[in-house]
Amino acid sequence: VPLAAIPLLIGLAWMSRAPLAKKVNEGMQESSQRTAHLFETMNGLDTVKALGAEAWSRRKWEGLTQAIAHNSLETREITSRVNYLNTAILALTGVVVVAVGALMMSFQAMSMGQLIAVGMLTGRALAPVNQIANLLVRWQQTKLSFEALNKIMAAPTDDSGTSLQAPPITGALEFRDVNFAYPNMPPVIERLNLKIRAGERVGIIGKLGSGKSTVLKLVLNQYEPTSGSVLVDDLVLTQL
Known part of the structure; x- marks a missing residue:
């Protein structure tokens, strides 16, 4: 049974x-x-x-x-x-x-x-x-x-196919006519031109809301400039 x-x-x-x-x-x-x-x-x-x-x-x-x-x-x-x-x-x-x-x-x-x-x-x-x-x-x-x-x-990665294979980075950094603004907000950074040679130690100071954190995020490629370019070793950061 x-x-x-x-x-x-x-x-x-x-x-x-x-x-x-x-x-x-x-x-x-x-x-x-x-x-x-x-x-x-x-x-x-x-x-x-x-x-x-x-x-x-x-x-x-x-x-x-x-x-x-x-x-x-x-x-x-x-x-x-x-x-x-x-x-x-x-x-x-x-x-x-x-x-x-x-x-x-x-x-x-x-x-x-x-x-x-x-x-x-x-x-x-x-x-x-x-x-x-x-x-x-x-x-x-x-x-x-x-x-x-x-x-x-x-799923395929989000690589657009235009990225460059970067050589070993020495650390030279350049902001070339960089402008940045958050959506529907006035510009935070306007026409920033800055060169930092490899090995240099640079401190950025300023009052609250002056754009220090924004500059750091641009360096980390977390933000893209509204216009202009951020370069590392003469290579555009957004293409790396």
Whole structure:
């Protein structure tokens, strides 16, 4: 009897594999869309405010959140149905085992101790199979996450193809007619011309907001000049 129940439990879990995979895939896509919407909104917050798109952005966020919650409920519903059916099969198997054991006891083919032992072993043998539905959900989530990670790792780099292979750097630095301004802000740096020879130690001082940190970020290539060039060893920094 327990051996007959195992194929039923495995078959039930296998039948639920396709709808579970579909729901898990949809849930991960919706979650990715919500995360992308959050980053886009935060990065373009000034644009959203300028266009008066706060309500639209909020509605889109709420819609994606609602879709994720709905998908999660549907996934749990499928898993719960499989678990309920598994529990019913386990209970029915236990009843059949006891009934068959009682019948065999009436013919003195089995003792009470043997019947109790068979019942305990049946429960322990079938208990792991009862968790297959939950394992399928976790397996599908792990599989999709691994595939998404592989796509990211296999994606081409952002190299434009115009970058230069720099020789060993000596450290000569030059700002040539550099102008820089943050979006929708007045210029922070105007027509900066500066040469620092290799090995020189130079300190930049100034009041708060005078552009010291901006100059440092231009040197680190974290910012690009609005116009002009930053050169390292006579090579344009943005092309390295």
